[in-house]
Amino acid sequence: MLNDFSSALRPALVLTVLFALLLGIAYPLALTGVGQLVFPRQANGSLLRDGGGRVIGSDLIGQSFTAPGYFHGRPSAAGTGYDASASSGSNLGPASQVLADRVTQDLATLRGEQAGKVAPDQVTASASGLDPHISPEAALFQAPRVARARGLPVARVTALVGEHREGRLLGVLGEPRVNVLELNQALDSMAGTGAQARP
Amino acid sequence: MTVQGWILILLYTALLIAIAKPMGMWLFALYEGRATPLHRVLGPVERGFYRLSGIDPQAEQGWRKYALHMLVFQLALLLFTYAILRLQAVLPLNPRGLAGIGADGAMNTAISFTTNTNWQWYSGEVALSNFSQMIGLTIHNFLSAATGIAVAFALFRGFARRETATVGNFWADCTRVTLYLLLPACVIYALFLIASGVPQTLASSIDATTLEGAKQTIALGPVASQEAIKMLGTNGGGFFNANSAHPFENPTALTNLVQMLSIFALGAGLAWCFGKAVGNTRQGWAILAAMMVLFLAGAGVTYWQEAAGTSLFHQLGIAGGNLEGKEVRFGIAASALFSVITTAASCGAVNAMHDSFTPLGGMIPMINMQLGEVVVGGVGAGIYGFLLFATLAVFVAGLMVGRTPEYVGKKIEAKEVKLAVLAIAVLPLCILGFTALSAVLPAGLAGPLNKGPHGFSEILYAFASGTGNNGSAFAGLTAGTPFYNGLLSVAMWIGRFFMIVPVLAIAGSLAAKKYTPETAGSFPTTGPLWVGLLVAVILIVGGLTFLPSLALGPIADHLAMISGQLF
Numbered sequence: 001m002l003n004d005f006s007s008a009l010r011p012a013l014v015l016t017v018l019f020a021l022l023l024g025i026a027y028p029l030a031l032t033g034v035g036q037l038v039f040p041r042q043a044n045g046s047l048l049r050d051g052g053g054r055v056i057g058s059d060l061i062g063q064s065f066t067a068p069g070y071f072h073g074r075p076s077a078a079g080t081g082y083d084a085s086a087s088s089g090s091n092l093g094p095a096s097q098v099l100a101d102r103v104t105q106d107l108a109t110l111r112g113e114q115a116g117k118v119a120p121d122q123v124t125a126s127a128s129g130l131d132p133h134i135s136p137e138a139a140l141f142q143a144p145r146v147a148r149a150r151g152l153p154v155a156r157v158t159a160l161v162g163e164h165r166e167g168r169l170l171g172v173l174g175e176p177r178v179n180v181l182e183l184n185q186a187l188d189s190m191a192g193t194g195a196q197a198r199p
Numbered sequence: 200m201t202v203q204g205w206i207l208i209l210l211y212t213a214l215l216i217a218i219a220k221p222m223g224m225w226l227f228a229l230y231e232g233r234a235t236p237l238h239r240v241l242g243p244v245e246r247g248f249y250r251l252s253g254i255d256p257q258a259e260q261g262w263r264k265y266a267l268h269m270l271v272f273q274l275a276l277l278l279f280t281y282a283i284l285r286l287q288a289v290l291p292l293n294p295r296g297l298a299g300i301g302a303d304g305a306m307n308t309a310i311s312f313t314t315n316t317n318w319q320w321y322s323g324e325v326a327l328s329n330f331s332q333m334i335g336l337t338i339h340n341f342l343s344a345a346t347g348i349a350v351a352f353a354l355f356r357g358f359a360r361r362e363t364a365t366v367g368n369f370w371a372d373c374t375r376v377t378l379y380l381l382l383p384a385c386v387i388y389a390l391f392l393i394a395s396g397v398p399q400t401l402a403s404s405i406d407a408t409t410l411e412g413a414k415q416t417i418a419l420g421p422v423a424s425q426e427a428i429k430m431l432g433t434n435g436g437g438f439f440n441a442n443s444a445h446p447f448e449n450p451t452a453l454t455n456l457v458q459m460l461s462i463f464a465l466g467a468g469l470a471w472c473f474g475k476a477v478g479n480t481r482q483g484w485a486i487l488a489a490m491m492v493l494f495l496a497g498a499g500v501t502y503w504q505e506a507a508g509t510s511l512f513h514q515l516g517i518a519g520g521n522l523e524g525k526e527v528r529f530g531i532a533a534s535a536l537f538s539v540i541t542t543a544a545s546c547g548a549v550n551a552m553h554d555s556f557t558p559l560g561g562m563i564p565m566i567n568m569q570l571g572e573v574v575v576g577g578v579g580a581g582i583y584g585f586l587l588f589a590t591l592a593v594f595v596a597g598l599m600v601g602r603t604p605e606y607v608g609k610k611i612e613a614k615e616v617k618l619a620v621l622a623i624a625v626l627p628l629c630i631l632g633f634t635a636l637s638a639v640l641p642a643g644l645a646g647p648l649n650k651g652p653h654g655f656s657e658i659l660y661a662f663a664s665g666t667g668n669n670g671s672a673f674a675g676l677t678a679g680t681p682f683y684n685g686l687l688s689v690a691m692w693i694g695r696f697f698m699i700v701p702v703l704a705i706a707g708s709l710a711a712k713k714y715t716p717e718t719a720g721s722f723p724t725t726g727p728l729w730v731g732l733l734v735a736v737i738l739i740v741g742g743l744t745f746l747p748s749l750a751l752g753p754i755a756d757h758l759a760m761i762s763g764q765l766f
Contacts, residue, residue: 023338127526131526
């Protein structure tokens, strides 16, 4: 038994070092090299830039919107809201008083600004707290408010939502959705409206 | 529930069954030690590793030596990661100047990744440098998976070999699986993930100025390389706190489907490989059939419950399913399906927050883990856990017909049954024992976020996850305390190695036995009767023990919810 134990020491120690070099250093570094070369945009976080080249966010990461002239994302439990260095869900259970209070308050705000049917994703926190999407229903609910704030016809805003609607892949995978940041960026770049509505 | 939701579940099952055989054939080549096309490229690496570490890959080991060498290797890896985490502050690739991890936390994480659990008390993007993630954790994701497969191979050899004293060579099994399967598969997988939007960079964050003019710090890192093995090796430890719900880990519905497939891929392949190893692939398909029965039943219940939604939202006028803690791009069906897959395997990655599931929807993941994650299961761990139940099932069948039980040509006798029961008994002892302890001690009661029965569910889930080496959580639980770090470390260690050592002992005992040819009197272990018996034994032996604890947690939670009570 003792003999078996000591015969294991060299392979255990040497293989730990060798595998650490191969799997812990060579493998991620090689992939970083190839990724940066072949898919530089994705490998660096699918960043979006404004006209001046300034990073305004990532395609994949939701951000906080509060101005009435922007579409709003879902409630977020990441940090103080959409903190992309502290992803988190609310972890509140289905019979939680805290959850009930939060939803009641959010509903009151939403129903105060707009009549219509509130979509479930508008009052539920996402799993990551960084969900970049809302449902098309949630976007259409907000269209009149956005149009009002920007002095645009509702039909034009609604049409923009339609243009940004993403469907299911192959008709099965995923759910219909709208990327909030891309939609808001498109709003800003609609001629003559951006400057006026920017907060 | 939607048509698309059901199509997704069926499509997933069909794809899984389609990849079981090709995956199994590849595994079978490694099981036999045959050359694969990759040997031309990686053969020199393998031989170099053996030479430097003084390994003779042809040297066969008895089960005791196999187990001991496996344990020494695990210990070396564990101490390695412990040191990396403790010394984080002075190691490279730490531009944010993160401090070293405390003793209890580092020990918990080192054990967690060594045991293929990947329970995470910390938030990856907050607490760990890129160096710690790459070197300290990724290496375990490969080697804990390879170790699981090695142990499964040893058990297969126990069934397949006749009157032999040895079960293989641990070092050769572990090295071959890593070099010829996990590493090349992960390179391709990671490239697919990068192309789909998963970052792969050495930068740890970038600052953005949002449209509203605020500053948003976006955490980045070498995510794709870790993500690939995290899923394929059923590890489940996320780069980010939100795991596969984070858009950088799992950006699209397509990556989500691939991630779900990669959780089960090796487990399904191993079931086929087992059949091939014992000379009858129908044995493997029978196992896979029993697994699929349990899997589809679980997926159906969780999808149904999540799509039905919660009373709280319905009363507030929000109709439809439960979207709290779920991402819009996945929706309810893909979130429910993912939760069942990740807990049926010992993966533990999540694409939705299980803590916010409906009570019964969240109960299925819990049951999956309590059963020992034998429904496809973790790589290696799933199939050897399942074979323990198969041993019990033939024993039960033998008792009923009054014959010595046999399985795939080997007589199952008192020794094997005792060892199987020993391994299976670890689950209730650890899960229920530690849950009970935590539910009475102040340090335990300080953990739960939610009040009422859901708080109890958070504790029960944690120990089911730790003991089952799953790693997912009802994440409201504040687990980063010395109390939970300590107890969960013990649970993870016991859940892994008090299972593996008896399994290897069974392997040794079986390998020494004569081959017993099948006769007209043998109980058939391929048809629907056998599949039904397997399912029943797993549910009764594995599941019934936990029914009282489920009544106190999710079932009480459900009754409270439908009566409109809030906590």
